[in-house]
Amino acid sequence: MLQIDCPWCGMREEMEFSYGGQAHVAYPKDPHAVSDEDWAQYLFMRDNPKGLFLERWVHSQGCRRWFNVERHTVTHEITAVYKPGEPPPAAKP
Amino acid sequence: MSGTAANIARIEGAGKIDRTRPLAFTFNGRKLQGYAGDTLASALLANGIHLVARSFKYHRPRGMLTAGNEEPNALVQLERGPYTEPNLRATEIELYEGLDASSVNCFPNVQFDLRAINGLASSILVAGFYNKTFMWPKGFWKKVYEPALRAAAGLGVAPDSPDPDTYDRMHWHCDVLVVGAGPAGLSASLQAGRRGVRTVIVEEAPEAGGSLLQRPATIDGVAGTEWASKAFAELDAMPNVLFLCRTSVFGYYDHNYLMAVEHRTDHLGPGRSPGVARKRLWHFRAKRVVLATGAHERPIVFGNNDLPGIVLANAACTYATRYGVSLGKCGVAFVNNDHGFALALETQAVARNIAMIIDPRPDPDDALVKRAAALGVRVLCNSVIATAHGWNRVSSVDICPTRGTGLARLECDHVLVSGGLNPAVHLYSQAPGKLRYDANLACFLPDQCIQTVEVAGALNARFSLDSALEDGALAGKRTLHTLGQAVDAGAPAEAKDELHILPVWSVQAQLGLKLPGKHFVDYQNDVTEADILLASREGFRSVEHTKRYTTTGMATDQGKTSNVIGLAILAASLGKPIPEVGTTTFRPPFTPVTFGAIAGRDRGSLSDPVRTTPMHAWHVDNGAVFEDVGQWKRPWYFPKPGEDLHAAVARETKALRTTAGVMDATTLGKIDIQGADAAEFLNRVYTNAWTKLAVGSCRYGVMCRPDGMVMDDGVTARLADDRFLMTTTTGNAARVLDWLEEWLQTEWPELEVYCTTVTEQWATTAVVGPNARKILKALAPDMDFSNAAFPFMTFREGVVAGLAARVFRISFNGELSYEINVPSWHGLALWRAVIEAGKPHGLTPYGTETMHVARAEKGYIIIGQETDGTVTPQDVGLEWAVSKQKDFIGKRSFSRSDTARAGRKQLVGLLPQDKAFVAPEGSHLVASPERSTFDPRLGSPSIGHITSSYYSPNLESAFALALIANGRAMHGKTVYCSQGSGLKPMTVTDPVFIDKEGKRRDGID
């Protein structure tokens, strides 16, 4: 079981959280301007890397806030936690 | 005392058992006696009983191989009746007064096992024989072979009545978790405990000490056992230290999450500790972990190496030193390393029964050889044991020089074996830590781990007492250092070779000879060297495949004594170095955990929350039969005396359409949505438009996922310009709230909207039917219920039955219907008042079944029944609720090729031509009763399925809702529902069966 550092509540057990899949998959600004192919990409296709992955979690049994996590998919090491709207760690200066 | 006399194998004055406390116990029906401090294994051996089990496949006689958790042979069934537990290791069972155990896998008894005939048939019981042998004739596997094999090759018996014990669980956080309280673990723990950090020490034995309990030792001028009990006392007195004995860590999970099972009352016997949980499952979250799990000695593979009386050197030493038990009069030791050599001598010092040490090495340690001479033990170098002989007990061994030939037979009644040490890397490997093979020490050792863990002692190849103590202290210091304590960890000490091992995995391979007898690798699963060699010849290269094909290491002992030997033999046969073959994966649990311990406190009424509404007591008092809807208990129907479901629902449904019905609708999800952008928000999440909805009005809404599939529906009311009350389906309440929050927080943070769940603030009573208005008038004389003043799809606030209430005029059944909401603490009072007020008007309480029938008669969908995540609003006839103007979640997907295509399944009604035929929900439908001309077993293809199906007393017919390809174009056609071997014709209709014009919803004034 993972231990996740909620940006608001601090370290909590994984059982308090729910998983939200890949982070930074923005809802297209105007979905109707998007081609069928690109829309299908948005709907169905997600990265599945072996290594660092940016993903969303929500502290569903706690403060109910969504946030982002950088997790290594092999080791489960969590290397960063940041709030929605904040840049992912690699994008930080 | 007669019992004392029976302890024929006790060594006078030896051992740490309490001879003042004799304990009576029963084994295979024999009344025996041991002492406090014994294990079942030591007590049996003290009584001269070596033969305790029969092997899994060949039913060979087996005795204790070890004295600990790695025991593969001595599995017993403990106690009888509901308490009974199968396959426990006799080496770990603490003796208590009245203990009753029996051998597993023996028929008719352990001394004389009829199935030992399997041993004679062993040439066919080779690796993979199940797969190879029982292939033909087809059908025989299930009917003949499998039952016979299961009967012949079973282990213990599971209890067949409810477990009378209780179990517990505990979550625990700490700075340092030390696994193992041997010399290294204690040493590390003292470092941590004395620094005041929150420390937990977990030891699976009943007391601290580890190897100090098994071997004579001196530390700081006192006996090792005394040092250990002092260390325990010091640690146990510290408020920052939790010291758990009789507790096994069985799983090492992510982020230093470890699980352990504490055996709290097993050692007291059944029924002796009322109310005390028998086992407790500990969930540890540790900042740092120190593993000091020690090492397991491993056997050497030679002919008939499984005979009772052949034990590991460590076990013989433990039985002598700790339990004062001698394993026989004349023992020989077969060791290939200094550690095993020393154990044999320590055994001799206490038991005085070791005649000879047989060592394949040319040059065992000088000091040890001198000690052997002093103790009167002959040392035979450059030699191995080739084969053992005996019937139910070893009686002699053939000795052979490592170079050259010629066997010499040596009489003996027990054999000590030490083939080297396997550090107990299981937990480390689970962490997961990588292992490396040390060719010098001939073992796998911890290498690198992604978790913050330190290893110490024998696990870290510090096999001698001094180096283990030093290593433990260093591991403790390093741990404290990483916790930010001002501790100098110092430089790690170099590991010395304390084994001087000459690896001998298999004597046959060592000698290059074919030797008689069976050469066991895995005792518990009866896997021999020949099985592994056969697998190798048959082309198995991967250790994981070989493991599964031969079942090496797959028994309840998880191959603690066999895995490394198995892979070494495989490597040799493949001509590869051991590291290239690698180890199999170590998985939890390290030791078996009972289901009771895993279930813990989640049993009976605590197995899952039972959610009830404020009106529940009334439902119970009035005979409701309940249905589980998620965790909710909802009244399913309210039978009158003598009524079954069918009769009760017929009555309830009739009442609802002719007089009035009342239902508890409290469980529907309710979300209070507030903020300036609330209407805009609803516009985005619902398929229809919300901006123009007047305050005081309600609207039905459908929610889709971005892929355009229906997710939830419900009625939402506008409480104020900037405030809405949304209802969701009962099962989706939490999911919808999460969904709304997700969009608000992650996509539209600019919207000024707050969502708050108010599901349980309100109790909801739905009054339904032609007489509903009369009942409401009686309850709320000050409110105006006329159609003009209080039209359909509006709500009003007022006083109902003297209580402040919010009344919604909405309907899920086509009838005039009012849903009265009051704060939940008034829910029961309101319900009672409604029942009273309804008496003159035929008000009938109804449950979820009638609700379903009534809504289906009107063609109203239920999320999760008519929808399954592949259904669009258009598919279920809700295009009227889909806005053409505004955008919303899912709209883009309606123009995707798959969503827009012709031929999608559409919601229809079905009327069976046999009016009594209630089709099973989920039944497939076909367009034609014809059979395939190609294959008469095949019918025509499915065109859809039935989603809801009931009998309607109002229609006087069964009816159904279904999703059928192009269904709307098929009204009037006949389709066929598969039913058993036949097909039932049904007519496709509009999904609205009753009151298509909607006249009933206004009721009668």
Add this chain to the structure above:
Amino acid sequence: MTASTDRVSPLENWTARFAAASATPVQFSIREVAFATHINLRVDAAAFGAKVRAVLGCDLPVVANTWTTGGECSAIWLGPDEWLVVAPDGRNESFCADLRTALSGVHHAVTDLSANRTMLEIAGSDARVALAKGCPLDLHGSAFKPPQSAQSLLAKSQVLLQCVDANPVIRVFVRNSFAAYVAEWLLDAAAELAASRNLDTPRIANRLA
């Protein structure tokens, strides 16, 4: 036709069982505190906390998982813009109205949840251990003490815990429909600890104090 205006709490019928389980209050006691005013408040506290304070007489805590008290109220942190205001019975309507007035024109949500939850107050030396049997939080006295609070799981129910006294006195806020489950669970946990008093309960309780 009028109904009884007496309110029924979710654990109304549990009083006797709670009293029996509280026979040795030094070790464990449990009671329901029903009908308190519970208001869920959502607002930007940094900007408008003063307006709230003017109504409640209580500051909104800005440190996550803490609570404050002032006037008749205490305010428990639920999220970065969300609090549970707890006040004496009967203050729900006036506080809700006053908060709405004070915050008019400001993005906010005031929701009366007084009938949505009930509250169990447990105390005594066993209280932390009882919770630790089903709650994954670190409940050690050094980690969970006033003015701390936390939302988490207790067995299979979502709960809000408020540590009101280090001794400890801990309040367990639970939704109505889960109240019986949580009450049964706590009584069962406490009974096991009482039965194990001669085995290990004091030792373990001492390690969490």
